[in-house]
Structures are given as C-alpha cells and as structure tokens.
Amino acid sequence: EPEVTQTPSHQVTQMGQEVILRCVPISNHLYFYWYRQILGQKVEFLVSFYNNEISEKSEIFDDQFSVERPDGSNFTLKIRSTKLEDSAMYFCASTRDRGSNEQYFGPGTRLTVT
Amino acid sequence: KQEVTQIPAALSVPEGENLVLNCSFTDSAIYNLQWFRQDPGKGLTSLLLIQSSQREQTSGRLNASLDKSSGRSTLYIAASQPGDSATYLCAVMNTGFQKLVFGTGTRLLVSP
Numbered sequence: 234e235p236e237v238t239q240t241p242s243h244q245v246t247q248m249g250q251e252v253i254l255r256c257v258p259i260s261n262h263l264y265f266y267w268y269r270q271i272l273g274q275k276v277e278f279l280v281s282f283y284n285n286e287i288s289e290k291s292e293i294f295d296d297q298f299s300v301e302r303p304d305g306s307n308f309t310l311k312i313r314s315t316k317l318e319d320s321a322m323y324f325c326a327s328t329r330d331r332g333s334n335e336q337y338f339g340p341g342t343r344l345t346v347t
Numbered sequence: 348k349q350e351v352t353q354i355p356a357a358l359s360v361p362e363g364e365n366l367v368l369n370c371s372f373t374d375s376a377i378y379n380l381q382w383f384r385q386d387p388g389k390g391l392t393s394l395l396l397i398q399s400s401q402r403e404q405t406s407g408r409l410n411a412s413l414d415k416s417s418g419r420s421t422l423y424i425a426a427s428q429p430g431d432s433a434t435y436l437c438a439v440m441n442t443g444f445q446k447l448v449f450g451t452g453t454r455l456l457v458s459p
Contacts, residue, residue, distance in 0.1 A: 264445065276391070276436065278446035289445045324390060331445055335381060338391040 235259045237339035239325050245345045246315055254310045254342045256325030265308045266326040266336065267300065269293075276324070282308065283331075315346045349374045349441055351450035359456045360427055368422040368453045370437030375415050381447065382411050382422050383436040391436065395422070399442075427457045 238257045246252050258265050267279040281289045282300055299311045308327075312319055322343050326336040350373045360366055370380070379398050383391040395404045395411040397420065403412040410423040424431060434454045438447040 266446070268447075275451050276438070276447075276449040278448070281445040283445075291446070335393040335396045336447060337393060338383070340390040343388075 237325055237327055237337050239323075239339040239342050241342060242340065243343045243345070245347065248317060248346055249314050252312050252315055252344065254312075254323050254325075254344070256308045256310075256339055257306050258308055258325065258327030259329075259337060260306070262327035262329050262337075264288075264328045264331055265300075265302070266328075267310045268324045268326060268338075269321040270324065270341075271318075271321045279310070279323075312344075315344075317346050320344055320346045349377075349439060349448045351437060351439055351448050353435075353437055353450035353453050355453060356451065357454040357456075359458065362427060362429060362457055362459050364427050364457075365423070365425050366427055366455070368424070368435050368437075368455070370420040370422070370450055372418045372420075372439050372448075374441060375418050376442045377415060378440045378442045378444075380411075380413055380420050380437065380439045382409075382420075383438065385434045385436055385452070387434075394435075424455075427455075429457050429459050431455060431457050 240255045265282040268276050270276045278291050280294045297313045301309050322341045324341045325339040328334045328336045352371050354369050381396045382394040397404045397413045408425040413420045434452040436452045437450045
C-alpha cells in the first residue's frame with residue numbers, strides 16, 4: 234500500500250541553524266501539507282501546497298518557514314533560523330483531492346533544537 | 348475559529364468492552380471529519396473519513412457517526428482489544444479551507 238515517507242526520522246540542530254525536512258508524498262496525490270505537534274499538544278496545521286504554490290498557511294508559518302517541491306516526488310519544509318520553540322514532531326501529509334479523500338500522514342520527523 | 352474538543356481525555360477498559368469516544372466542534376460548517384489513531388512517538392493513521400453529507404461510516408470494528416448540526420461525532424469501537432491501545436484523534440476540515448483542525452485526543456488503554 235502506498236505511503237507517505239519522511240526523512241530524517243530525528244534531526245538535532247543548534248539554535249539559529251537552517252534545517253530542511255523532507256517528505257515523499259503518495260505518487261498520485263495533488264495536495265501536500267505540513268503539520269507539527271509540540272510534545273503534549275495538539276497537531277497544528279502549518280501550510281498546504283497545491284499546483285506548485287502555497288494555498289493556505291497558518292500564523293505559525295512566518296518568514297522563517299518555506300516549502301518547495303523541487304522535483305516530481307519530494308516536498309520539503311525549510312526552517313531558516315531555528316528557535317528552541319521549533320522543537321516538535323513535523324508531519325507531512327498528502328491527499329488526492331482536497332475534501333473528498335483522506336489526508337495520509339507520514340511517520341514524522343522529530344526536530345530537536347538545542 | 349474552529350475549536351475541536353475530545354472527551355474523555357483518557358479511557359481505560361478491559362479487553363472485550365465496547366466503547367465510545369466523543370468529539371465536538373464549535374463551527375458546524377465543516378466539509379468533512381476524519382478520525383485518526385496515533386501510537387506513541389509515531390505518525391497518524393487514518394481510520395475513517397466522514398463527509399458532511401454522511402451520517403456514519405464503518406470499517407471493521409469501528410463505526411463513526413456525525414451529527415453536523417449539533418457539532419458532534421462519535422467513534423464506536425466494538426469488542427476492544429489490547430492492540431487498540433493508542434491515542435485517537437478527531438480532525439475537521441471547514442468548508443472553504445484545506446487544513447485539518449485537530450482535537451487533543453483520547454488516550455485509550457485496553458487491558459488484557
């Protein structure tokens with residue numbers, strides 16, 4: 234069964250460093266998402282991406298964040314200058330159709346900022 | 348702003364019991380509602396998706412219902428098993444948006 238994959242599974246970085254989190258969505262899906270979950274808190278939406286552009290973003294997704302689909306398979310989230318409060322589990326998700334189909338989530342990348 | 352609440356926060360039952368998890372949302376203008384399972388330190392596994400026009404969906408021992416007008420959904424798990432132990436999350440997508448808004452989850456423990 235197709236699945237969303239994410240790399241790395243765990244990333245440790247120092248405050249102020251740039252990180253890139255990578256995702257490979259399910260191949261025939263058209264909508265891509267990033268969510269995050271700070272330990273013990275709710276899963277929060279960051280950004281959605283469709284047709285090579287951001288279609289929706291939250292207040293969390295400020296100028297320090299960017300997303301890209303550099304080729305036909307990868308979907309990346311870049312954090313330019315990490316802060317301690319960026320420490321969280323980051324989930325990538327994809328769906329074939331915006332509302333008619335389930336969003337499928339990857340296993341997540343645990344980001345630890347020290 | 349959509350707010351999603353799940354009760355109870357935690358639930359412990361013996362194996363074999365039927366149980367109900369509750370989800371409520373403040374804005375009834377939803378496009379769909381999705382139930383997920385999350386194992387500790389893991390990703391989210393989709394269990395069921397209910398469109399706003401539907402009343403319920405079933406998958407195996409799971410049955411999810413939706414009452415959009417009252418802002419409620421329930422997840423019914425029949426004949427619970429220790430392998431059902433996980434956190435169950437409810438998430439809604441509002442009409443006109445693409446994001447899912449998540450509840451805080453119900454942590455379920457099924458003991459043998």
